[in-house]
Amino acid sequence: MKLFVRNIEGSINEVALESLFAMHGKVLNTKIVYDKITWESKGFGFIEMSKKEEGEKAIAALNGFVIKGKPLQVQEADETKRKF
Numbered sequence: 001m002k003l004f005v006r007n008i009e010g011s012i013n014e015v016a017l018e019s020l021f022a023m024h025g026k027v028l029n030t031k032i033v034y035d036k037i038t039w040e041s042k043g044f045g046f047i048e049m050s051k052k053e054e055g056e057k058a059i060a061a062l063n064g065f066v067i068k069g070k071p072l073q074v075q076e077a078d079e080t081k082r083k084f
Helices: 014-022 052-062
Strands: 002-006 027-034 041-049 071-077
Touching: 002 052, 014 027, 014 041, 014 052, 041 052, 052 071
Parallel strands: none
Antiparallel strands: 002 041, 002 071, 027 041
């Protein structure tokens, strides 16, 4: 299950984000989106969990979870909105 995570504080890296989600199941992939010029975090990213149940558990536990003063917004990623 792929999750869309918003409102990620700029100093949070992929390792920290993955460890947070790993408390709720097996994480297959973690990606924070960065600006191509400045390499600053755009404040959102994606987490892929190994099972749908684990993704749902992570959403329930982490949506609204405050990390470094910012509440995360976690939801299932909408695969139909992908742009290539």
